[in-house]
Amino acid sequence: MQKSSHTIYRTYISARIALGLTTSTMLFIGLSAHSQNVQANPFLPTTTPNSVVGSCPSNHKMYYIGANPPAYSPINSQTLNWTTGNPSNTFTFVESSGNKTFLINFPLLLDLNSNYGGTPPIYGSLNGATTSAINLIHNSPATRINHTLDISVNRSVSKIGYKIQDLDSTGSSGQVPYIEQVDVSANKGQLTANANYHTINTANNIVRAREGLNCGSGECTIDAAWNYNIADALLNLKHSNTFTQRNSPHAIGYSDFYFCLAPPKLIVKKQLDGNRVNDTNINRDQFSISVDNSATSLKTFETTGSGQVVTNDNSGVVDLATNTTYTITERVTNNLNNGDIVTYNAAYTCSNATTGSTTIMPTTAMNYNAAAKTRSFTLANAAYGDEITCTITNSPSVPLSYTFAGIVFNDNGGIIANANTKQDISTTFTSNSNYYNGVFDNNESGIFDSGLRIRLTDCNGNNIVSTSPNPQTVSSAAANTGRYSFSVSPNALVGRLKVCLIETEPSAWEYSEDTTVNTKEVTLVANVYNYKTEKDSSGNITRNLDFGEVKADNTALVLKKSQYVHTCDSALSYPNVATTNQPTTGFSTNSANDVEPGNCIAYKLEAYNRGHVDLNEVSINDSLQRTPVESIFNLPKPLGNPSSVFKSTNTSAPMGQNGTIISDSFNLSKTSASSTEPTKATLYFNTKYGAKNTTP
Secondary structure, eight states, rough: OOOOEEEOOOEEEEEEETTTTTEEEEEEOOOHHHOOOOOOOOOOOOSSSOTTTTOOTTTTEEEEEESSSSOOOOOEEEEOOOOOOOSSEEEEEEETTTTEEEEEEEEEEOOOOTTTTTTSSSOOOHHHHTTTTTEEEEEOOOSSSSEEEEESSSOOOOEEEEEEOOOOHHHHHHHHEEEEEOGGOOOOGEOOOOOOTEEEESOOOOOEETTOOOTTTTOOOEEEEEEEEETTOOOEEEEEEEEEEEEEOEEEEEEEEEEEOOOOEEEEOOOOOOOOOOBSSSSEEEEEEEEOOOOOOOOEEOBSSSOOOOSOOOOOOOOOOOTTTEEEEEEEEEEOOOOOGGGGEEEEEEEESSSOOOOOOSSSSEEEEETTEEEEEEEEEEOOOOOOEEEEEEESSSSSSEHHHHHHHHHTOOOOOOGGGOOOOSHHTTTTBTTTTSSSSTTTOOOOOOTEEEEEOOOOOOOOOSSSSEEEEOOSGGGGEEEEEEEEEEEGGTTTTTEEEEOOOSSSSSSSSSSSEEEEEEEETOOOOOOEEEEOOTSSSEEEOOEEEGGGGGOOOEEEEEEEEEEETTTOGGGGSSSSSSSTSSBBOEEEEEOOOOBBEEEEEEEEEOOOSSSEEEEEEEOOOSSSEEEEEEOOOOOEGGGGSSSOOSSSTTTTTEEEEEOOHHHHHHOTTTTSSSSEEEEEEEEEEEEEOOOO
């Protein structure tokens, strides 16, 4: 009797996303991986602020956890409480500007010794070794990593660290039981060392005890520190014995944890929707933007560029103070004389990259000063750790022409496409409301491709005459990558009620999945001349002229397939089969080896929507194996959950025959704002593993 090692084979799925978008994806089953949300951070300091060991940079706020808070101001401190045996604890600093949380976690704990008052970690002072510390006591049976320590904060920190107590060695009677080492190289950490007891590498991130030298309490304390890191980044330390001669217990302690928040930071950006009112070499409008408090001008920048293209388009990072009101003012400059900002419509949006901050972003209309010919708005009460971006957008207020503008963008929410995370349905994707939502967000970027085209049409396939090329390639300029803009004479739109913007993608296109439709219909409104993406006062999109794309590895639709080998129970209840590691005991993603012909294999196909756009008319297709051993459909009949996935009238899986099962079309709602769980639909079916197929 022929046996075979049966693995889960390729499954092809196709999904039609809301409003007729189509994508085809081939997925391979494997372990999903979690990746950190990695993206360019404009607030990252170009140089590291100076600070002494165990302290914060000047004017930054310290948050301290321990028994001996330093004489530092401003500071918010609390004691280092710890429950014996607990591998982790979260410390919360409650503040009106939003709670700050500090996680201390020991994800790996090996060879623990409980002779010092309980199973470690334990808090306290060990005589002659540590003082007011979280203590780890290990046996040392072998040379290996015996614990790791992760810390993280729910804010972008300018500095973070703690003290390491009693890292040493010991020796007696010609023996050296152990030599300890700590390593913070994984996340660019930095360590100090005591040359009397330690050696340190040239990168200052690995410290090793000197052989046979044992230190007393406070004699060999090490400071560990990390500079600027984004919120929730896990900063790791590895503790190990680099040498072990015999099994001997030894202790190490961690204390005086702290993190620093920088004073609030601001970046002001400038954009244009439409061309400049004055745009000749003799007289071209530019925009001067300043950030001031009541007494001082902090930063002024003036744009360059022509037409709609804006270069030198931002202020860079401006450091603010807390409990202070700032005024952001815009004026028009040109070659002949200063212009008047009233010739432009002006709008702005401010957002805070710091999740959890209670700082209220300004939303009132900009104030026009007729005497100074400027517009301005105010920003007040920013808090430590705030990272605020304000974008001012102008368009000509005089109806010189109609303008239709938008951007083709990577709708990835800042998550880099990676084959290892193609099936990740964790909060990396579901909790990132910017990911796959059809909206261009601050942490996303425009896309340029020489073969990418946008057309402005009459919605019947005919291009509308514009002063810009039609069709046009989106911009490749660094500050405007992915943007397009059509300027149209009012005469060209006389009598029209609507126009359509159509995106045509290149034949070789790495962004293979759309998150928005490829045709945007725009209803023309009387006395409205500028058309772009707009939101109402509640932040809801009322008009979206942007085109969202993602790469295949960032698809919202994820398929997971598992199998269960059994002895052909025709009354099998699919939902009651457990999920296990072994396919012979329940549904499993692992391979099923040596399946004998005559046995049955049940399959569970789970389709997830990890994105923030509804997926409609999803269809799952799966072809049964034909060689080297043929499979046929077998009772019980296929089952869908919900029932719309596979209706009783579906005949695509005839019992006793080989073929392809095709689900009915079903919908997968977007991940809701109140839940981090992706929506899911499941298709079950059963097969019999039959005789060898002799068909070529």
